[in-house]
Amino acid sequence: MRSIIPVVGCEIKPSVRLEAQASQHGTVTVIFTWFREHCTCSVHHVEIATPQFICCTAVHIPVKESYHDYSANGSAPDDDSSIVMEREGSEWILLGSSKTYTPSWDDFGFRLRLECAAIDSLTGIPLSPVNVIVTDRVIVSPIPRCRSMMPIGSIRKLKNINVEASGGSFSVLSYNILADLYVSSNVYSYCPTWALTWEYRREHLLNEILSYNADILCLQEVQSDHFEDFLKPHMAEFGYSVIYKKKTKEVYIENRYTTDGCAIFYRANRFKAIIKYEVEFDKIAQPLVETMKPDSRNEGCFRLMKDNIALVVILETVENGIVNDAICVANTHIHANSSFPDTKLFQVVNLIKGLEKISHSQIPVVICGDMNSLPGSEPHEFLISGGVEPNKEGDPLAIYQHLKPFHSMHLASAYSSLLHSGGVEEQQKEKMNTQTNEPLFTLFKPTFSSTLDYILYTESGLEVCGLLELLDREGLAGCPLPSPLWSSDHIALMARFRFKPGCQRQQYSALPLNPWEQAAPELQANYSISSSKMRNADGRRRRQHVLVIAENEEKDLPNLIVTQTPVSNLLKKVENVNTGSAMSIPKQSKKDPRKPKKRETPKANTPKDTLKVNKS
Numbered sequence: 001m002r003s004i005i006p007v008v009g010c011e012i013k014p015s016v017r018l019e020a021q022a023s024q025h026g027t028v029t030v031i032f033t034w035f036r037e038h039c040t041c042s043v044h045h046v047e048i049a050t051p052q053f054i055c056c057t058a059v060h061i062p063v064k065e066s067y068h069d070y071s072a073n074g075s076a077p078d079d080d081s082s083i084v085m086e087r088e089g090s091e092w093i094l095l096g097s098s099k100t101y102t103p104s105w106d107d108f109g110f111r112l113r114l115e116c117a118a119i120d121s122l123t124g125i126p127l128s129p130v131n132v133i134v135t136d137r138v139i140v141s142p143i144p145r146c147r148s149m150m151p152i153g154s155i156r157k158l159k160n161i162n163v164e165a166s167g168g169s170f171s172v173l174s175y176n177i178l179a180d181l182y183v184s185s186n187v188y189s190y191c192p193t194w195a196l197t198w199e200y201r202r203e204h205l206l207n208e209i210l211s212y213n214a215d216i217l218c219l220q221e222v223q224s225d226h227f228e229d230f231l232k233p234h235m236a237e238f239g240y241s242v243i244y245k246k247k248t249k250e251v252y253i254e255n256r257y258t259t260d261g262c263a264i265f266y267r268a269n270r271f272k273a274i275i276k277y278e279v280e281f282d283k284i285a286q287p288l289v290e291t292m293k294p295d296s297r298n299e300g301c302f303r304l305m306k307d308n309i310a311l312v313v314i315l316e317t318v319e320n321g322i323v324n325d326a327i328c329v330a331n332t333h334i335h336a337n338s339s340f341p342d343t344k345l346f347q348v349v350n351l352i353k354g355l356e357k358i359s360h361s362q363i364p365v366v367i368c369g370d371m372n373s374l375p376g377s378e379p380h381e382f383l384i385s386g387g388v389e390p391n392k393e394g395d396p397l398a399i400y401q402h403l404k405p406f407h408s409m410h411l412a413s414a415y416s417s418l419l420h421s422g423g424v425e426e427q428q429k430e431k432m433n434t435q436t437n438e439p440l441f442t443l444f445k446p447t448f449s450s451t452l453d454y455i456l457y458t459e460s461g462l463e464v465c466g467l468l469e470l471l472d473r474e475g476l477a478g479c480p481l482p483s484p485l486w487s488s489d490h491i492a493l494m495a496r497f498r499f500k501p502g503c504q505r506q507q508y509s510a511l512p513l514n515p516w517e518q519a520a521p522e523l524q525a526n527y528s529i530s531s532s533k534m535r536n537a538d539g540r541r542r543r544q545h546v547l548v549i550a551e552n553e554e555k556d557l558p559n560l561i562v563t564q565t566p567v568s569n570l571l572k573k574v575e576n577v578n579t580g581s582a583m584s585i586p587k588q589s590k591k592d593p594r595k596p597k598k599r600e601t602p603k604a605n606t607p608k609d610t611l612k613v614n615k616s
Contacts, residue, residue: 003194006138011102011199027121035092035113107138144485147469152421169498173214174368176490179221179260201487217265218331218368240265249307262311262331271315279310332369341394348379354515364461375436414455414495417464431470466496
């Protein structure tokens with residue numbers, strides 16, 4: 001077991017390894033037996049001991065009432081039917097014989113005992129000694145403080161806004177939930193071991209996520225096996241559909257191959273998925289790496305061929321069976337290593353390159369993700385300002401000359417609205433960085449805290465009408481993340497949007513079949529970027545980058561054919577389509593002559609089972 005401190009409601013899942021020797025034995029079975037200690041009151045020896053709740057004594061409840069007898073609730077832990085067995089001079093109550101066990105409130109305050117042994121399946125003859133584990137006393141999980149939604153807007157607008165259910169609005173959550181494959185007591189030595197187990201964290205994360213009641217959830221670091229056996233089925237019980245994309249490389253851990261990825265959950269009764277795009281940044285980088293000089297190719301492969309991905313979906317809102325509006329939602333996790341600024345900018349620029357083509361179809365765009373980029377960094381400036389002049393010192397392979405680091409999407413950070421909104425408490429504004437217009441932190445560790453996560457949106461079609469409260473050190477109880485209260489090293493962000501007047505129920509242009517279609521890399525030397533100060537719709541100043549193109553160079557914009565047909569009539573619903581390229585497209589589009597030839601990602605020289613597990 002990863003921890004000997006059990007928690008009420010959190011499954012205990014022991015790990016067993018069999019070291020078989022040469023023998024004539026057939027099938028081997030491991031049997032498990034669970035017990036709870038049988039305790040009598042130290043004062044009243046004929047009565048069963050009952051635990052004292054410290055929280056009751058903390059609020060000065062009489063001592064007698066702070067001891068809780070489960071039999072009063074019809075759930076006596078030890079009744080006449082209980083089987084009591086003696087082990088090493090102590091009495092233990094038999095609980096069951098399954099491999100796993102989930103402590104209940106009946107177990108609170110008592111120790112548990114696990115006995116396991118290998119036997120011959122046919123004869124029942126023991127093949128090993130009985131292994132015994134005795135846990136510490138069962139504890140109760142602490143409850144984190146509630147985070148509420150704050151209405152955002154001018155005082156005049158706020159009078160007419162119900163932030164929880166504003167008409168025509170929808171909420172979007174972004175959350176890096178910390179994949180279990182990156183968790184170890186060495187990395188997070190400040191967090192109790194019992195709070196690091198996946199069995200504990202999954203319950204905490206699920207309860208937290210559901211408490212936000214979001215319409216759309218963009219989760220990063222969703223481990224593939226945990227997605228299939230826990231998150232997907234449990235979220236389905238609460239009415240969520242999902243699309244999922246895992247990273248392109250797997251690692252070997254705990255006797256299995258696994259990896260993490262991005263998931264987009266959405267309420268099935270509010271949205272209908274029309275088309276999804278799967279973006280694999282290593283495949284986007286491959287044509288560029290192939291054009292490099294032979295002496296630079298290995299370094300280019302090392303720096304650019306990362307397994308990060310993005311997941312994009314077009315959703316249509318459905319109300320009473322009638323399709324109304326469309327929204328594009330993008331979810332990504334950018335490369336983490338701070339020594340690779342060129343990789344970060346390469347991935348962000350290429351993500352926006354495809355999203356910009358989608359935005360030309362007049363569909364509002366929301367971008368969520370762990371960008372692994374600080375406010376004011378080149379990727380952040382590129383996103384918010386529309387362009388950036390990259391620092392060539394961070395470009396050892398001169399890949400920036402292949403990028404066009406500008407766009408015309410007019411993106412804004414959702415949380416930048418907080419500082420300029422009427423009716424927001426000053427206490428919340430103090431959790432913002434006034435220089436960057438971003439939260440003070442979305443990741444909080446003992447040696448580092450800053451903002452790496454963002455929710456961005458196109459200002460032309462959407463406006464923010466609500467934001468989830470931010471956390472500060474006090475809200476984290478002074479503990480770095482993860483902790484017993486918060487089960488990820490990141491905090492969740494959530495924004496409520498509504499369509500701007502004139503954007504709703506409009507007709508959209510045809511969507512591009514493959515926004516990330518790869519053309520042969522070519523140098524983009526005949527352009528420069530100038531900047532000018534402009535104002536957002538709310539009057540705030542921002543720096544807008546403007547592209548200056550040579551007269552003989554043509555702007556890289558798609559040809560748009562305006563139709564009077566809703567998106568759902570243009571494209572059939574796509575489910576689980578994977579073409580092996582940078583995206584998934586409708587089946588009827590697979591024979592499109594414009595589709596690039598399929599390229600195979602080069603195999604790594606290192607075997608899978610020796611790959612290091614690093615966050616990326």
